[in-house]
Amino acid sequence: VLVTQTPSSLPVSLGDQASISCKSSKSLVHNNGITYLAWFLQKPGQLPQSLIHTVSNRFSGVPDRFSGSGSVSDFTLKISRVEPEDLGVYYCLQYVHYPYTFGAGTKLELK
């Protein structure tokens, strides 16, 4: 399954809304009806941190300014008001079909 993530770079100002797209070449809906698409943030020099699983469910402790949406093969991560700690590289991941595939990443940086 190919996963296309755009844009590769997203310059923002603090307080802006940011939006990242992730499109897959196949449906990510499992036979059980659940859609397996997740989002991660990796800050410089740190390990990935999990933000959202199954399209729109935030992991514990993730601020509600992060929201995931979409269905089947077209997904979006939105950050409602970017804060300094949100800067880094965002990745989407499809985990319905082996081999799992990550998007190429979107670098969220200051303008």
Next chain:
Amino acid sequence: EVQLVESGGGLVQPGRSLKLSCAASGFTFSNYYMAWVRQAPTKGLEWVASITNSGGSTYYRDSVKGRFTISRDNAKSTLYLQMDSLRSEDTATYYCTRDPTFDYWGQGVMVTVSS
């Protein structure tokens, strides 16, 4: 508290082998599928392999099939990655994580394949 601690990385020559370990604690290891994910220097994340909770089934990305073997010891709560016939393109930081939740990640272990 869930903890995943990788070990076994290092510098190795092309064609040689290395075995990574990931010691798990803070959860019932035998209930979870597990996975290895890697990241080459300055590159993105790349799923490498997964294993079912019993160890009965394994899955690999094409580029490591036949060279890498994922395994586990549920009695020791430890995940392994045996890497044979290593290539320069296997140079990366290797992370272990829980599949399919991907909620907890180890700190990563560096593998450098170079002559």
